Amino acid sequence: MQKVNLNDKLSQFHDYWNPRIAGELNGQHVKLVKFKGEFVWHKHDHEDEMFFVVKGKFQMEFRDKTIELNEGEFLIVPKGVEHRPVAEEEVSVMLFEPASTLNTGDQKGELTKENLEKI
Amino acid sequence: MQKVNLNDKLSQFHDYWNPRIAGELNGQHVKLVKFKGEFVWHKHDHEDEMFFVVKGKFQMEFRDKTIELNEGEFLIVPKGVEHRPVAEEEVSVMLFEPASTLNTGDQKGELTKENLEKI
Numbered sequence: 134m135q136k137v138n139l140n141d142k143l144s145q146f147h148d149y150w151n152p153r154i155a156g157e158l159n160g161q162h163v164k165l166v167k168f169k170g171e172f173v174w175h176k177h178d179h180e181d182e183m184f185f186v187v188k189g190k191f192q193m194e195f196r197d198k199t200i201e202l203n204e205g206e207f208l209i210v211p212k213g214v215e216h217r218p219v220a221e222e223e224v225s226v227m228l229f230e231p232a233s234t235l236n237t238g239d240q241k242g243e244l245t246k247e248n249l250e251k252i
Numbered sequence: 253m254q255k256v257n258l259n260d261k262l263s264q265f266h267d268y269w270n271p272r273i274a275g276e277l278n279g280q281h282v283k284l285v286k287f288k289g290e291f292v293w294h295k296h297d298h299e300d301e302m303f304f305v306v307k308g309k310f311q312m313e314f315r316d317k318t319i320e321l322n323e324g325e326f327l328i329v330p331k332g333v334e335h336r337p338v339a340e341e342e343v344s345v346m347l348f349e350p351a352s353t354l355n356t357g358d359q360k361g362e363l364t365k366e367n368l369e370k371i
Contacts, residue, residue: 136319136327158300158328159350161280181277187324200255205306208255209277229348231278 139165139187142252143225150244152228152236153252164228165252166236168220175238176215182230183209189224193217258284258306261371262344269363271347271355272371283347284371285355287339294357295334301349302328308343312336 137155142165146153149169156163168191184193185207193200193208194217202208210216237245256274261284265272268288275282287310303312304326312319312327313336321327329335356364 134314134319134327134330134333136321136325138322139324139326156302156326156328158302158330158348159280161278161348163302163326163328163348183275183277183282195253200253202255203257205258206255207258207275207282208253209275209282211253211277214253229277229280229282 169223172218174217175240177238180231180234185227187225191220191224288342293336294359296357299353304346306344310339310343
């Protein structure tokens, strides 16, 4: 059992859209990820997904609206809802979601990351 | 679907050891709570529990060691492990745990909070 310092972990990687596993509990993963630019539209058919902004800000686009998320804010995207994160500048995000969750959801492609690294 | 600003929510209550539900996903709750003083020794037989420090710091006591948690750090306490949070000064904490989790675990008593408020 060891504590996790978010800034320490976030300093260990510099690529975008590539979540790392920072913790696991009750079948859920705590992930850390950096966003910059536009991701792909996707949804998760079976998983709700939580995004918590550790540093920076980004826009979560939905088909009918956009929600800006700033440092210290979180958003839960319910299963089945199409979304696309867009970040003008680099943003550091903590995710909380079932261990089964794939980053690109139903849109498997070149942005899909499997066998995530644990940090 | 609405975003949650942690500081906004934390400004809405001032009592200690009384978690509020700030979000729900995949059968898990995201809770916000303020600690000050010493809690009761307890364990959760069926739930792992995550503590993330939003503001301040506290000590998580175990039977064989103590871990200090500072702002921006989290700790996952596995099911079955006795623990006791102790905070010299007020600390604001975000919890992730199954919706079934009782704050005092196996030590039901006057500190136990049921039917938590949603904020």
